[in-house]
Amino acid sequence: MTAKYLVTGASGKLGQSVLRHLTETYQVAPGDIIAGSRKPETLSEWVAKGIQTRVVDFDDAASMEKAFAEAGRVLIISTDALDRPGHRLIQHKAAIAAAEKAGVQHLLYTSMPEPANSPLLFAPDHEGTEAAIKASTIPAWTILRNNWYFENVFLSASSALASGHWYSAAAGGGIAHILRDDIGRAVAAALVAPTEGKTVYTLTGTKAYSHADIAALIGAAAGKKISVVEVPLEGLVQGMVGAGLPEPLARVFASVDTMIGVGGLAKVTADYKTLTGLEPQGFEAWVDSQAAAFNALVK
CATH class of the missing domain: 3.90.25.10 (UDP-galactose 4-epimerase, domain 1)
Structure with missing residues (x-):
């Protein structure tokens, strides 16, 4: 059964917020959503609402290829592997490659503000992921540079x-x-937006x-x-x-x-309002x- 949207990291706080806004704010049918997680058994609340779940392990390319093949649009929520320098970039590149192989039509990624030449020690993970997305053959992508x-x-x-x-x-x-739940709303808005271009938003x-x-x-x-x-x-x-x-x-x-x-x-932008039509809290x-x-x- 093919779904329109897949959310990785669905067990996390941001992933949960995105799922809530997809279903409640934007009225996406639960059957059109796949919630991906290393531990899909933690998503029983969403299964009860009709959302499909899949194993999505960023250290297991096969799991990603299988899950991504069932969705037109895929959201990659950046992983939390901060204790192993460079490992997160390896994970993200594997996810992008899996999305290409699966034929994903629109890839979305949660990045950070101004990752290029940043003194932040994990900024190269985001800069490298953005570069890999832009170099990919995926037809459309959206990069969401989320502030703290x-x-x-x-x-x-x-x-x-x-x-x-x-x-x-x-x-x-x-x-x-910016409020985490406002980020969740904006990410959900980007997922359901009809555009199929290549866009970067900075959410502040x-x-x-x-x-x-x-x-x-x-x-x-x-x-x-x-x-x-x-x-x-x-x-x-x-x-x-x-x-x-x-x-x-x-x-x-x-x-x-x-x-x-x-x-x-x-930096302050109006990108949150552009996506949602609202002012952030x-x-x-x-x-x-x-x-x-x-x-x-x-x-």
Whole structure:
């Protein structure tokens, strides 16, 4: 049974959001959707609604070829293999090759803002994947360069609210965050859009916020003052290692601050509205809505 759309990484939070918007926001018939995952048994809720599931393992080309052959449009949600440098690019290239072999007509991929020449240590994975897509024989493709999620703020807020200090090597740069569910809506919109061209969208919030801005907003929501402490990049790395993070991952996460510092996440676009017809949720309204969660992190 051939379906119109296939979503990889369907067990993850973004994949779940895309499935929800396909079925609820855009009223796609469940029978026209395939949810792909390494663990399709985790998708029973969607099976009950009529969505098909397939094993899609980015380390198993045969699984991808088989699943992709049943869909006209395929969404590749970038994998989370950050602990093995270069492995994610190998996975993505295998997925693109499988899509070509399966005859996929339209490939979509979730990338990051400005991946070329970026100081972010995993940016080459995205840059290389984009290049492989553009060099492929797939007739149509859409690259969705997603900015950081609002929800990522919790990674820093936990220690900042506990200690009252936010350690930053971002040199005052800003981030045009966007709600994860807004990304899900925009990705679903791109999947169902009638165009068959070759397009790049950069999905951002409406305003860029520095770490000082974010700390002030979160501190106000939680009723605790947070002081931003600028530190050298190596100091940030060693602080993460001291907190228990393996050094290779600490260096990856610290490189996010380097990218922020050079303005790599500050660009604001109207691409979200172009795809959805809506404005993305504002960051300050989201912080207010999460006040209880931030307050729970205060010690």
